[in-house]
Amino acid sequence: MAGHSKWANIQHRKGRQDAKRGKIWTKIIREIQVAARAGGPDPDANPSLRLAWDKATAANMPKDNIMRAIQRGAGGADGENYEKIRYEGYGPAGAAVIVECMTDNRTRTVSDVRHAFTKHGGNLGQDGSVAFMFKHCGQFLFAPGSDESQIMDIGLEAGADDVITDEEGLIEVTCEPSDYMAVKKAFLDAGLTPEVDAIIMKPLNETVLEGDDAVKMQKILDQLESLDDVQEVHTTAVFDEAE
Numbered sequence: 001m002a003g004h005s006k007w008a009n010i011q012h013r014k015g016r017q018d019a020k021r022g023k024i025w026t027k028i029i030r031e032i033q034v035a036a037r038a039g040g041p042d043p044d045a046n047p048s049l050r051l052a053w054d055k056a057t058a059a060n061m062p063k064d065n066i067m068r069a070i071q072r073g074a075g076g077a078d079g080e081n082y083e084k085i086r087y088e089g090y091g092p093a094g095a096a097v098i099v100e101c102m103t104d105n106r107t108r109t110v111s112d113v114r115h116a117f118t119k120h121g122g123n124l125g126q127d128g129s130v131a132f133m134f135k136h137c138g139q140f141l142f143a144p145g146s147d148e149s150q151i152m153d154i155g156l157e158a159g160a161d162d163v164i165t166d167e168e169g170l171i172e173v174t175c176e177p178s179d180y181m182a183v184k185k186a187f188l189d190a191g192l193t194p195e196v197d198a199i200i201m202k203p204l205n206e207t208v209l210e211g212d213d214a215v216k217m218q219k220i221l222d223q224l225e226s227l228d229d230v231q232e233v234h235t236t237a238v239f240d241e242a243e
Contacts, residue, residue, distance in 0.1 A: 007143075007144060007168050007170045023226065023228075024059050025056075025059060025061055025065070026228065027102075027228075027230075027231055028052060028055050028056045028059060028061065029056075029061075029065070029069045030082065030102055030231075031052040031055070031102065031231060032049065032052045032053065032056065032066060032069040032070055032073060033069050033070075033072055033073030033082070034073060034082050034084075034102060035048040035049040035051075035052045035073065036049055036069070036070045036071075036072075036073030036074040037073040037074060040074065041070050041071070041073075041074040047181060049070070050181060051180075051181070051199065053066060054184075056069075081104040082102050082103060082104050083102070083103065083104075083106075084100070084101070084102055085100075085101045085102075085103060085106065085109065086098060086099065086100050086101070086127075086131075087099040087101065087110065087113050087124060088124075088125045088126070088127065088128070088129045088130045088131060089113075089117045089122055089123055089124040089125045089129075089130070090117075090122055090123055090125060090129075090130065091117070091120075091121070091122040091216065091217045091220050091221075091235070091237060092120075092121050092122065092209060092212075092213035092216045092217050093207055093209055093213050093217075094207060095207040095209060095217055095235060095236050095237035096130035096133045096134070096203070096207070096235065096236045097117075097122070097130070097220070097221075097224070097233065097234070097235045097236075097237075098130060098131065098134060098201050098233070098234040098235070099113055099224055099230055099232075099233055100230070100231045100232040100233075100234075101113070101227075101229045101230050101231060102229060102231050103229040105229075108229070109227075109229040110124075112227050112229065113224065113227070113230070115223075116220055116223040116224045116227065117220060119219075119220075119223070120216045120217075120219040120220045120223070121216045121220075122216075122217075122220050131201075133203060133204055133205065133236060134201035134202060134203055134204065134234060134236075135201070135202045135204060136177060136199070136200075136201055136202075137161075137174045137175060137176065137177060137199070137200065137202050138174065138175040138176065138177055138179065138180030138183060138184075138197075138198075138199050138200075139172065139173070139174055139196070139197065139198060139199075139200050139202060140155070140160075140172070140173040140174075140183065140184070140187065140194040140196070140197045141170060141171070141172055141173075141194055141195050141196040141197070142170070142171040142172075142173070142192070142194050142195060143170070143195050144168050144169030144170055144171075145169060146169075146171055146192075147192075148163075148165055148171055150190070150192065151163065151171055151173065151187075151192060154186050154187060154190050154192065155173040155175075155183060155186070155187070157186070158175075158179070158182050158183040158185075158186035158187075159175055159176070159179035159182050159183055160173050160174065160175040160179070160183050161174050161175050161176065162174050173194075174202065177199050180199050184197055200232075200234060201234035202234075203234070203235070203236040205236060206236055206237075206238045207236045207237050207238070208238055208239075208240055209237050209238070209239055209240065210239070210240035214239045214240065217235075217237050217239075218239070221233055221235065221237075
């Protein structure tokens with residue numbers, strides 16, 4: 001795995017996501033509506049809604065937009081027909097991909113997801129075909145140069161499972177999904193702001209791609225993330241160089 005930079009991959013991915021800000025708002029609004037409908041309009045009593053609210057805030061969504069989405073979801077007028085679906089597949093060189101969707105039309109969604117894979121040399125797999133390659137967890141990433149000792153002390157005390165620093169100095173903190181909000185609050189209360197924080201499907205091993213495989217894989221990821229029904233994309237792929 002020499003030659004690839006996890007930090008460069010993270011910055012590259014963030015840059016691509018920032019360029020799709022408008023579409024990100026649309027996805028978050030849908031997530032807020034579904035969370036409010038399922039668990040009620042109070043984010044303090046609804047962890048899924050709190051997580052969606054935090055995503056909206058991080059994406060610079062105005063509070064009025066957030067509140068309207070909550071009201072629509074809690075009122076049942078919108079979002080009531082949406083369901084969560086997960087698809088699994090493979091890209092070039094066997095890189096595994098998990099696609100989390102929220103849809104009101106399964107037929108449309110699976111067709112769009114399958115097309116994104118097959119168009120660029122991947123294939124859609126069966127349920128369970130790659131899920132075992134990932135761990136569901138909360139993740140916090142801090143930039144190289146951050147105070148490792150402070151992050152470790154605060155994270156572990158708040159309930160984190162592990163703190164790892166790689167050769168570049170990137171600090172990764174992981175926790176159980178149920179402990180995510182408590183760990184996040186502890187970091188923010190201490191004035192520590194992670195570069196990335198989310199509940200994710202973390203790959204247990206990475207698939208390093210370069211050259212044509214990397215180009216094809218990036219096209220698969222971009223096309224998946226551009227779909228309205230796709231909320232999150234997780235992959236074992238990392239790129240030897242940011243394409």
